[in-house]
Amino acid sequence: MERDADILIVGGGLNGPALGLALAQAGLRVVVADARPAPARAEAGFDGRAYALAIASQRLLAGIGVWPRLAGQVQPILQIKASDGRPGQGPAPFFLTFDAAEIEEGPMGFMAEDRHLYAAFLAAMADAPGLTLLSGEVVTAQEVEAAGITATLASGRRLRVAVVLGCDGRGSGTATRAGIRRQGWGYGQTALVTAVQHARDHQGIAQQFFMPSGPLAILPLPGGHHSSIVWSETDAAAAAIQSLDDAGYLAALRPRFGEFLGEISLAGARFTYPLSLSLAERFVAPRVALVGDAAHGVHPIAGQGLNLGLRDVGALAQVLVEAARRGEDIGALDVLERYERWRRFDSTALALGMDTVNRLFSNDNPLLRAGRDLGLGLVNALPGLRRGFIRQAAGLTGELPRLLAGRPL
Amino acid sequence: MPAVNTIDPAEVAKFEAMAAEWWDPNGKFKPLHLMNPCRLDYITRQIAAEFGRDLTARAPFAGLRILDIGCGGGLLSEPMARLGADVLGADAAPRNIPVAQLHAEQSSLTIDYRNITAEALAEAGERFDVVLNMEVVEHVADPLAYLTACQQLLKPGGLMICSTLNRNPKSFMMAIVGAEWVMRWLPKGTHDWAKFITPDELYTLIRNAGLDPVDRKGMVFNPVSWRWALSDRDLSVNYVTASVKR
Numbered sequence: 001m002e003r004d005a006d007i008l009i010v011g012g013g014l015n016g017p018a019l020g021l022a023l024a025q026a027g028l029r030v031v032v033a034d035a036r037p038a039p040a041r042a043e044a045g046f047d048g049r050a051y052a053l054a055i056a057s058q059r060l061l062a063g064i065g066v067w068p069r070l071a072g073q074v075q076p077i078l079q080i081k082a083s084d085g086r087p088g089q090g091p092a093p094f095f096l097t098f099d100a101a102e103i104e105e106g107p108m109g110f111m112a113e114d115r116h117l118y119a120a121f122l123a124a125m126a127d128a129p130g131l132t133l134l135s136g137e138v139v140t141a142q143e144v145e146a147a148g149i150t151a152t153l154a155s156g157r158r159l160r161v162a163v164v165l166g167c168d169g170r171g172s173g174t175a176t177r178a179g180i181r182r183q184g185w186g187y188g189q190t191a192l193v194t195a196v197q198h199a200r201d202h203q204g205i206a207q208q209f210f211m212p213s214g215p216l217a218i219l220p221l222p223g224g225h226h227s228s229i230v231w232s233e234t235d236a237a238a239a240a241i242q243s244l245d246d247a248g249y250l251a252a253l254r255p256r257f258g259e260f261l262g263e264i265s266l267a268g269a270r271f272t273y274p275l276s277l278s279l280a281e282r283f284v285a286p287r288v289a290l291v292g293d294a295a296h297g298v299h300p301i302a303g304q305g306l307n308l309g310l311r312d313v314g315a316l317a318q319v320l321v322e323a324a325r326r327g328e329d330i331g332a333l334d335v336l337e338r339y340e341r342w343r344r345f346d347s348t349a350l351a352l353g354m355d356t357v358n359r360l361f362s363n364d365n366p367l368l369r370a371g372r373d374l375g376l377g378l379v380n381a382l383p384g385l386r387r388g389f390i391r392q393a394a395g396l397t398g399e400l401p402r403l404l405a406g407r408p409l
Numbered sequence: 410m411p412a413v414n415t416i417d418p419a420e421v422a423k424f425e426a427m428a429a430e431w432w433d434p435n436g437k438f439k440p441l442h443l444m445n446p447c448r449l450d451y452i453t454r455q456i457a458a459e460f461g462r463d464l465t466a467r468a469p470f471a472g473l474r475i476l477d478i479g480c481g482g483g484l485l486s487e488p489m490a491r492l493g494a495d496v497l498g499a500d501a502a503p504r505n506i507p508v509a510q511l512h513a514e515q516s517s518l519t520i521d522y523r524n525i526t527a528e529a530l531a532e533a534g535e536r537f538d539v540v541l542n543m544e545v546v547e548h549v550a551d552p553l554a555y556l557t558a559c560q561q562l563l564k565p566g567g568l569m570i571c572s573t574l575n576r577n578p579k580s581f582m583m584a585i586v587g588a589e590w591v592m593r594w595l596p597k598g599t600h601d602w603a604k605f606i607t608p609d610e611l612y613t614l615i616r617n618a619g620l621d622p623v624d625r626k627g628m629v630f631n632p633v634s635w636r637w638a639l640s641d642r643d644l645s646v647n648y649v650t651a652s653v654k655r
Contacts, residue, residue, distance in 0.1 A: 002517070027465055146515035325464045326449035327488025329516065334434030334442055341635075 004159045005029040005132070006330065007320070008151050010139050010174045011167035012036065014051075015292040015309040017121040017133075019165060021064040022317035024131035026409045028324060031159060032125070033137040033151075048195035048268020049114035050228040052077065052206065052219055054307040056404040058110055060314050063403045065127075069120035075222045076107035078204035107204075111219050111228065139164075142177045142288070149287040149331065163287050163331035165316070167309075170278045172294035178285040184278035184297070189214050190238035192231040193271040195221065196253075199262030202227055209256065213237060214275075216256050226267055231256070232275060242272050283344060284336035289316060295343070314401030315342045321409045420507070427504070428512040431482025440594040441484055447628050447637035448543060448649065449488055452570050455624065455651045456539055459568045468493030476537040476562060478527050479545040483509040483520065489541075490518040497537070498522040499530060528554070531561040538564055542571040543649075546611070547604050556618035563654040569620060572628070572649035576605035580646045608644050620652040 007023055009016045012034020020032045053061070053074075061067040125133050134153070141152040142164055150160045166174025175182065191214075201224040209216045214232025221228055231253065233241060241252050246266050257264060278297035283290050292309030319339040323330050402409060434442040453464055462469040471493035477486045480498030482505065490496045490513070498509055503524045513520045527542075540559050549555040559569055574584050581602050588594045606614070612622045627640035628647040639649075 027467055147517060323446075326446060326453055327490075327492040328446070328449065329487070329491070332432075332434070337434070 003148060003161055005031045005161050006163075006324075007031070008033065008139075008149075008159055008161045008164045009167055010151075010164060011169065011294070012133065012135070013167060013169065013292075014117060014121065014306060015313055016165075016167035017125055018060065018064060018066070018310060019167060019291060019313045019317060020131050020133075021066065021121075021124055021128055022060075022313060022403060022409065023320060024128045025064060026317070026321040026324075027130065028320070028330075029130050031132045031134060031161070033134045033139055033153065035136070035138050037136045046113060046115060046195070046268060047271075048228060049193065049271065050111050050195070050219065050221060051114065051117060051306050053110045053112055055107070055109060056314075056400060057307045057310045059406040060310050060401075060403045063406065063408060064124065066117075066120045066124050069123055070112060070116055073112065073116040073222060075111040075220050076204055077109040077111060077206050077220065078107055080108055080206045080208065082208040082210070108206075111206075111221055113221065139173065139177075142174070144287050147329070161331075162329065163289065163320075163336070166288065166290045166294045167292055169293045170276075170297035172280070172290060174288060175280055175290055175294055178288040180285055180288075180290065181281045182278055183281065184276055186274060186276040188235050189232050189275040190235050191273045191275055192233065192238055192241060193229070193273060194231075194249075194266060195226055195228050195268030196257075196264045197226055197267040198264045199225070200260070201225065202261060209258075211256060218257065218261075227261070228268075229253075229257075235274065238272060242270060283340040284333065286333050287331040287336075289336050289339055291316060311401065311404060312339075312343055314403040315339055317403060318401045318409060421511070424507045424511050427508040428482060428515075431484070431508060432512060438482070438484070440588065441481075443630075443635070444628065444637050444647075445484055447639060448485070448572065451626060451628075451639055451649050451651075452485070452489075452541065453492070455570060456568060459651075459653065460538065470494035473538045474536075475539040475541065476527075476530070476535075477541045477543075478559070479543070480509060480522065481505055483512055483522070485541055485543060486520050486522070487513060487516060487518055490520050494539075496520045497530075497535070499525050499527065501526055527562060528558045531558040535562060536564045536567075537562055538567050540567070540569045542569055544572055544574075546571060547573045547600065547606060552606065552614055553617055556614055556620075560619045560654060563620075565654055567654045569615075569652045569654075570649065571611070571615070571652065572647065573611060574600065574605045574647055575645055576602065576607055577645060580605055583646045608648055608650070611650060615650070615652050620654055622650055622652045624651040625649070 006028045007030045009020050009030060009032045012032055016032055016034070020030045024030045058067060061070075125131055137157075138154040139151045140154050143150045148160050148162055149164050150158055151164055152158050164174060166172045168174050170184075202220040203224070204220050206220060207218040213234055216232070217230040219228045219230070241249060244252065249270065250264065250266060254264065276297065278293070280290050280295045283295045291312045293305065295312065296308065298305055298308060316339045319335065319342070320330050323335045328335055430436050431438055456462065456470060456473070457464050460473060469492055470489065473494045475489045475494040475496050477489065477496060477498045480486045480500045483498055486496045486498035486509065498520055500506060500509070500522070501524070506522045506524045509520070509522045513522070540562050542559055546552050546555060556571075559571075563569060574580055584600055584605070585602050589597050589599060608625055612625075615622045625644060626649055627642065627644040628637050628649055629640045629643050630637050
């Protein structure tokens with residue numbers, strides 16, 4: 001039976017389009033099914049949502065032609081400061097400072113707003129021969145056959161392809177339909193996300209304060225006077241803060257934020273995201289592979305969710321393109337298992353690692369506090385160890401997929 | 410798919426089961442599946458280089474006629490067909506033919522599978538751009554006669570890819586003791602170590618058969634990553650060669 005395309009990607013967030021572009025540019029025929037109507041997000045104004053892109057992620061975006069479309073819309077992260085703090089007490093005596101000058105790859109990362117990133121992806125997809133974007137389309141069924149998989153869309157349309165790639169998030173329908181179970185747990189914490197305007201220039205410095213109730217990240221946005229914040233609190237505290245009016249919200253934020261950037265005001269919509277970990281039991285099944293949050297939804301501290309997803313994108317695109325060039329069946333389980341073997345350890349280790357970091361730092365025990373202050377100070381005192389942390393944060397460790405190393409597929 | 414329709418329906422279920430066995434990456438043919446990406450990397454790159462094809466294009470092997478000797482379930486024939494080649498898969502074991510045919514049909518691929526030997530094909534005047542001669546030469550009674558038939562099967566300018574096993578104490582430990590006795594990857598007695606051929610012996614045989622050997626590489630299994638990789642230096646156990654007909 002003839003195929004309608006080589007690959008169906010379910011999910012039009014950021015991982016799905018990135019994977020679609022990488023595969024289409026390597027000559028495969030790709031359909032991306034996105035549940036949302038296309039223009040809604042691209043035309044939206046600034047809503048405060050932004051991503052911290054690691055250097056490796058920036059390289060992948062450059063490799064698939066998205067990065068040039070973001071010219072003038074990104075903020076380089078020149079320094080990352082992590083510190084231990086308690087509201088009203090200011091930062092702990094030991095500051096952990098990561099400086100871009102200590103690694104050779106330039107800035108440590110870039111901040112990009114969701115609206116710009118998504119618009120750049122839409123434009124790149126429109127220009128990609130071999131890629132078809134189906135907006136407002138949901139997959140309702142998938143049926144595996146001997147040499148293909150047929151997906152049925154809500155519109156009644158049926159697509160026969162070699163493999164279905166689920167980029168459809170923690171609630172992945174692709175995973176459920178493939179019989180892949182998942183495990184997860186909540187943290188009793190919720191992230192409050194918004195953007196603030198501040199009087200002083202942030203100078204490209206990202207701040208992470210580890211508070212007893214959870215971390216507060218302040219991430220520099222373009223222009224110098226806006227920052228994105230990700231602020232974690234217990235579920236109850238977050239619900240209470242979210243229910244306040246803007247003045248009350250700011251009053252709650254100010255003592256945590258501190259005064260180093262001068263007077264602050266709200267500059268974006270207020271979002272909340274319950275923090276939880278969600279791991280798929282397997283990343284692949286016959287003719288199905290899972291990517292990003294569909295495989296491993298992580299606690300979003302340090303903004304690693306998208307970076308981790310783009311590592312999956314780079315690895316899976318490389319595995320599939322290499323298989324296609326060898327003449328292998330790209331939906332065969334042994335091909336897909338190469339991707340799982342490559343990514344499973346890295347993503348699980350990072351998910352569990354962030355879980356541990358979060359549990360350690362979200363604690364007001366004085367002994368733990370002393371221990372981590374000392375630990376942060378020690379890391380700061382040892383340049384080799386610090387460079388290792390910086391390279392990890394920048395996504396430059398582990399066996400890198402070619403796209404993430406700045407090389408073509 | 411002409412021949413599938415001639416199969417006795419009672420036999421089809423059996424062939425389907427056998428096809429599933431051939432193509433199960435974790436089944437009886439697991440060692441071949443593990444080695445296949447490495448073999449295909451070598452084969453595709455050599456063909457692309459010899460015939461000036463671009464592997465990033467669709468159907469890069471269109472217009473090339475390829476013979477796969479000892480095709481089994483079609484583990485090499487199908488990738489070649491998927492890359493656009495016109496493929497003839499030959500196997501001396503009659504039971505492999507309908508199995509391979511059935512799987513090709515399921516995969517929407519057109520492949521000419523025949524129960525025939527290389528010598529008989531050469532006799533019949535069949536000619537090919539590429540002859541794939543993978544892990545066969547160590548099983549035949551007269552390697553020189555067999556390689557001469559392979560030479561006759563090539564058009565002038567044609568390419569033969571030939572892989573086999575080296576003969577030394579290490580290959581005895583790896584291929585006989587390791588693969589057959591310890592890992593049970595292959596049934597005991599699959600290989601006769603005395604019939605393994607050193608790379609220099611193979612080059613001499615290939616030259617005597619009338620072909621020019623142009624390249625040789627080792628294929629090395631990494632037990633940590635569980636992957637095979639090509640090696641410029643380590644031809645101590647499995648290795649693969651490329652030869653052309655001038």
